Amino acid sequence: MASSASLYSPSYLVLLFTFVAWFAALVDAGNFNQDVDISWGDGRGKILNNGQLLTLSLDKNSGSGFQSKKEFLFGKIDTQIKLVPGNSAGTVTAYYLSSQGPAHDEVDFEFLGNLSGDPYVLHTNVFSQGKGNREVQFYLWFDPTKDFHTYSILWNPNHIVLSVDGIPIREFKNLEATNGVAYPKKQPMRLYASLWDAEDWATRGGRVKTDWSQAPFTASFGSFNADGCAGNDGACNSKGWMNQEMGSGGMSRLRWVQENYMIYNYCSDVQRFPQGLPRECSVN
Numbered sequence: 001m002a003s004s005a006s007l008y009s010p011s012y013l014v015l016l017f018t019f020v021a022w023f024a025a026l027v028d029a030g031n032f033n034q035d036v037d038i039s040w041g042d043g044r045g046k047i048l049n050n051g052q053l054l055t056l057s058l059d060k061n062s063g064s065g066f067q068s069k070k071e072f073l074f075g076k077i078d079t080q081i082k083l084v085p086g087n088s089a090g091t092v093t094a095y096y097l098s099s100q101g102p103a104h105d106e107v108d109f110e111f112l113g114n115l116s117g118d119p120y121v122l123h124t125n126v127f128s129q130g131k132g133n134r135e136v137q138f139y140l141w142f143d144p145t146k147d148f149h150t151y152s153i154l155w156n157p158n159h160i161v162l163s164v165d166g167i168p169i170r171e172f173k174n175l176e177a178t179n180g181v182a183y184p185k186k187q188p189m190r191l192y193a194s195l196w197d198a199e200d201w202a203t204r205g206g207r208v209k210t211d212w213s214q215a216p217f218t219a220s221f222g223s224f225n226a227d228g229c230a231g232n233d234g235a236c237n238s239k240g241w242m243n244q245e246m247g248s249g250g251m252s253r254l255r256w257v258q259e260n261y262m263i264y265n266y267c268s269d270v271q272r273f274p275q276g277l278p279r280e281c282s283v284n
């Protein structure tokens, strides 16, 4: 009796739950071999460590990229990325969701490289029904080339939230009902990532060019986790993130990022929109 009672002792249960949680996390963590295809780059994209790491490289002849096997209609995607170290001027590491066809939807993270020691720019955009022009740019509060950091896209029927290490940096709300601004909610999107050269505009507006003597440039992707659903199959409804809202904690962190690290916001660019700022700017 004594030994079976100890099976239910608190410390045993703690150990059991720890093990179950650890195992669930392990199973849940994505595997690049199962989840993505290297879509271009002729061998410059590589899946390593049994699917736990993916590297993209860029040289004078080509960049490289991968795409998710699945398409999502709503999802929560967390990916760890370590950006090109050293002199990455002219390079762009892109990580985005996109649908196909002319009136496409798209949600972008693009990391614009820089000279050693100068800050990367995180450039973001949201397209709905083919309409973009919604650029918001940030500096990061850490060196994104030293370690992996988690870059996330939450996409549910209420909003799209871009986060860095769990800190929301940008929110695009579904305002269709109130002001008619199209919101991505009908077209499935696939996840894409790529490393390519954009020396004509990426760094200081194109004034700093790529130093090809530093090639090949390499960006690394780790612990990819895409929890999505394909819509209308009911599977979405059981997902906690489907109803997730920003909350006051999220709002204050978002404000912290926007006050301290935002360097460009299309919603403040009155010169660019002499006819008036886009409608969503009064709320987003």
Ligand SMILES: *[C@@H]1O[C@H](CO)[C@@H](O)[C@H](O)[C@H]1NC(C)=O
Residues within 6 Å of the ligand: 112, 113, 114, 115, 118, 119, 120, 121, 202, 203, 204, 205
């Ligand atoms: C590169 O560094 C310069 C100087 O600090 C900065 O003005 C610029 O925003 C940085 N990023 C890019 C992508 O140009």
